Amino acid sequence: MxxxxxxxxxxxxxxxxxxxxxxxxxxxxxxxxxxxxxxxxxxxxxxxxxxxxxxxxxxxxxxxxxxxxxxxxxxxxxxxxxxxxxxxxxxxxxxxxxxxxxxxxxxxxxxxxxxxxxxxxxxxxxxVLGMPGFTAYAGMAAIGKPKSGETVVVGAASGPVGSLVGQLGKIAGARVVGIAGGAKKCSYVVDELGFDAAIDHRTPDFADQLANACPKGIDVYFENIGGAVWKAVLPLLNQYGRVPVCGLMAQTSGNNADADDGLASTMRAILTRSLTVRGYINYGFLPEYRDAFLRDVGGFLRAGQVKHxxxxxxxxxxxxxxxxxxxxxxxxxxxxxxxxxxxx
Amino acid sequence: MxxxxxxxxxxxxxxxxxxxxxxxxxxxxxxxxxxxxxxxxxxxxxxxxxxxxxxxxxxxxxxxxxxxxxxxxxxxxxxxxxxxxxxxxxxxxxxxxxxxxxxxxxxxxxxxxxxxxxxxxxxxxxxVLGMPGFTAYAGMAAIGKPKSGETVVVGAASGPVGSLVGQLGKIAGARVVGIAGGAKKCSYVVDELGFDAAIDHRTPDFADQLANACPKGIDVYFENIGGAVWKAVLPLLNQYGRVPVCGLMAQTSGNNADADDGLASTMRAILTRSLTVRGYINYGFLPEYRDAFLRDVGGFLRAGQVKHxxxxxxxxxxxxxxxxxxxxxxxxxxxxxxxxxxxx
CATH class of the missing domain: 3.90.180.10 (Medium-chain alcohol dehydrogenases, catalytic domain)
Structure with a gap:
């Protein structure tokens, strides 16, 4: 009642x-x-x-x-x-x-x-089968387009979007490096999700660790953090690198609101390395990718290829x-x- | 001899x-x-x-x-x-x-x-039939994709790249606003090339004039300047705006090298307005667009639809x-x- x-x-x-x-x-x-x-x-x-x-x-x-x-x-x-x-x-x-x-x-x-x-x-x-999962799927399908042998980097790697982004990268045959906060999350994405490496963004030598984890540079950076992480990623991006911009947690949460420098170097990298930096809203991609998402990710889930x-x-x-x-x-x-x- | x-x-x-x-x-x-x-x-x-x-x-x-x-x-x-x-x-x-x-x-x-x-x-x-022309053509065909009724803004508008970008925008049915240095160049792009408006980037109220010239915002900004012009364009970019990044004259010439702020607002605009910001190198597009370029722009030239x-x-x-x-x-x-x- x-x-x-x-x-x-x-x-x-x-x-x-x-x-x-x-x-x-x-x-x-x-x-x-x-x-x-x-x-x-x-x-x-x-x-x-x-x-x-x-x-x-x-x-x-x-x-x-x-x-x-x-x-x-x-x-x-x-x-x-x-x-x-x-x-x-x-x-x-x-x-x-x-x-x-x-x-x-x-x-x-x-x-x-x-x-x-x-x-x-x-x-x-x-x-994983809802908007967070779709956000990961559409960003990778429409913008990231990971290829076998490339390197994919994703932030908030243990979260619902990042964990699927990385697992989709692995399914595509890419090397996948996750960025997460703390040792527990880093272990999870490597040990449970099968990422190739994970870097704790709280460590003081984060940028060096990221560079070491990406010996062949970065081809796809799935951006959901912004701020200092972007600045560590930027010098590593390869020619024709793709950057789906899905979120800017470090900026919108206000933790990093005053870090506004770096525009000139960003634009210069976009120009000289032919980068694609593209923002998107998940529902904008629904008509094009909804069916493929439910079919692919539903299938991966039932087959145990994707964990959440x-x-x-x-x-x-x-x-x-x-x-x-x-x-x-x-x-x-x-x-x-x-x-x-x-x-x- | x-x-x-x-x-x-x-x-x-x-x-x-x-x-x-x-x-x-x-x-x-x-x-x-x-x-x-x-x-x-x-x-x-x-x-x-x-x-x-x-x-x-x-x-x-x-x-x-x-x-x-x-x-x-x-x-x-x-x-x-x-x-x-x-x-x-x-x-x-x-x-x-x-x-x-x-x-x-x-x-x-x-x-x-x-x-x-x-x-x-x-x-x-x-x-116009060489690399500058091809740079304009490929950037618009592959990234800018102007549609009828949209607004295109291009810098260095009287130059060999910008003048063709704008004329291609007009041929596509868009409103075209050029940015140029000085009254002579501004008059030329409006009177001779048929742009809808031209703004002198040397005027103190440049940003206001640009906003007034783009009452429906900006859908395509062909970026070949960088620096202060980018900052005036950014707030005007519409949802799903496209930004082919072809050059950064203001940055590479060293005239504006210290203006590095604006990254956070740029990334936020890319995210919230689903912008595509994409750098390119003209020759990277040659295999795909060379024949169409020579056919289209050669035809426009002979027909008097494009001036140079x-x-x-x-x-x-x-x-x-x-x-x-x-x-x-x-x-x-x-x-x-x-x-x-x-x-x-």
Whole structure:
């Protein structure tokens, strides 16, 4: 039976000085929403926390409109239908929904598709088979284009995007070097994911270690960090190097906001080494690559050729701390919040 | 009859403090070269002066090896065969040759192809139908891809590359805004070449004028300047904007070498607006685009749809001053040196 109230986490204030704090979020109780005609009431099972959300907390031009103060934080979830006014989606059906940081939501049934797990836990559709996985796949398919014998470097290598980028590089026959924070993550990407090397970006001689790990230079750098890592990568990029720009965690988190030098050397490298530096938004590639992604990565997963790791926090009330930990690099794997006690 | 000596201009010293000076060049008399078996002796008619030569004067990693001190400056020419030991290239045949800043040269006949003018002066093969023209064509065909209704911005707009970039943009149906130095060049690109607007990059409110000239933003920015112009362009670039990076005159000439800030905002724009910033070397595109270029631009020239302007200096001894003038933006059109008194 459905309780009288739902819960949500709203943006209480914009992060001051660049870093998000617990006080920038507020947990609220709200009346349980009621589904109208053709609608369903959803119980959120797992909420996905993703780096792009940090950008939405700022009042700045970006992909999408900033989240407003007092508005629920945005986000994607796997949810279960618990009340239905539509025959195509009976209670018990599982769906993917973009409802934000909430415990329950009402949605039009025609906007939802039932998830078929097909031997994979449905929460994979928030990670390796969802937008993070698609982001990795599309960036590599459309821009990175790794070839056998080339060298691929990827940051945040143990995260949901980076871990798939590297595994796709290995499947393509490339040498893959991961960049991660801390010995545990570095061991994981080498020992569990099969990367050829991993460099801890916190070590003082990071740039030297990266150069040593890339004796034939870098052909594909999957950029999701920016800042100091970019400056260590730049001199190693080979002629015709490709740089999918997927994120700039070091910049958007505000940890490195004042490091603005290096434009002239960057442009000079782009010119003299015929580099391609190309930003993209994952959903821009959906029409072209969605089917191939589900087929290829779904197949790799079932065949055990691709591994993925989930970092699950229990309880919506703990989402802000889990989010801050992720921004600070303390997560280990795809960050999910188990919102419902009843989630599978 | 052939004189006993030839002339050449060598690199005497590397430019100090970034700016090339007359004292960095030296005119030398050398023995007239003698063609061997299968070779021809060439009289250089017109020598092309091009911005890339400034980079070769530096001792720095670039596309190609730096010119050595005491070595002839590199360069392409249109030349006439004056002695021949090969039946396929009789005296009087005209060829394109990469012989450097010299009055005469010996070359293997099998490396040369006779030029067919077909109603166009052969020196056009140094400009609009040569590497500068090809650089414009390939950058627009492979990277810029202007569409009808879009806005194209190009720097050095009255020069041999920029003028063709803009005219190709107009032929594609785009709005075209040129950036040039001084009122004379600005008038030329609007009145003679048919650009929609031209902005003088020397005016103090350059960035404001550029924004006003691009009310719908910028879709294609053909980058051949760098520095302050890039910073004015960056905020105007639209979603999915394309930036062929063809040159960085403001950086390589040393006039702007210390302006290195702006990397973070550049990377952020690439990310959030899905920009493609891609460097290229003209000859890298030759296999793919050479035939289409000669067909298309040759056709546009004969039909009067594309105009070009030549800035001819008389005498090899005046090449260094003409080169410095070009680097400083005092040329007006494609810079050629008429090396031989007998050139057509």
């Amino acid at each position: 459905t309780s009288a109230t739902a819960r949500q986490i709203v943006l209480a204030s914009r992060p001051a000085g660049g870093r998000a704090a617990l006080s920038d979020f507020r947990l609220e109780e709200v009346p349980m929403p009621v589904p109208g005609e053709g609608q369903v009431l959803l119980r959120i099972d797992y909420l996905s926390l993703d780096p792009y959300m940090r950008g939405r907390m700022n009042d700045a031009r970006s992909y999408a409109k900033p989240t407003q103060i007092g508005e629920a934080m945005p986000g994607e979830s796997v949810a279960t239908v618990i009340e239905s006014n539509d025959a195509t989606l009976p209670p018990g059906a599982q769906v993917l929904v973009s409802a934000g940081w909430v415990s329950h939501a009402v949605a039009d049934a025609r906007d939802l598709s039932p998830l078929s797990a097909d031997g994979i836990a449905t929460r994979a559709y928030l990670g 790791l989930e970092d699950v926090t229990v309880g919506l009330e703990n989402a802000p701390q889990a989010f801050i930990d992720m921004i600070d690099g303390r997560n280990f794997g795809k960050v999910l919040v188990r919102v419902s006690d009843e989630a599978a | 052939t004189s006993a000596t030839a002339r050449q201009i060598v690199l005497a010293s590397r430019p100090a403090g970034g700016r090339a000076a007359l004292s960095d060049f030296r005119l030398e008399e050398v023995p007239m070269p003698v063609p061997g078996e299968g070779q021809v002796l060439l009289r250089i008619d017109y020598l092309s002066l091009d911005p890339y030569m400034r980079g070769r004067m530096n001792d720095a990693r670039s596309y190609a090896k730096p010119t050595q001190i005491g070595e002839a400056m590199p360069g392409e020419s249109v030349a006439t065969v004056i002695e021949s030991n090969d039946a396929t290239l009789p005296p009087g045949a005209q060829v394109l040759v990469s012989a450097g800043w010299v009055s005469h040269a010996v070359a293997d006949a099998r490396d040369l192809s006779p030029l067919s003018a077909d109603g166009i002066a052969t020196r056009a093969y140094l400009g 302007l030549e800035d001819v200096t008389v005498g090899l001894e005046n090449a260094p001053q003409a080169f410095i003038d070009m680097i400083d933006g005092r040329n007006f059109g494609k810079v050629l040196v008429r090396v031989s008194d007998e050139a057509a």
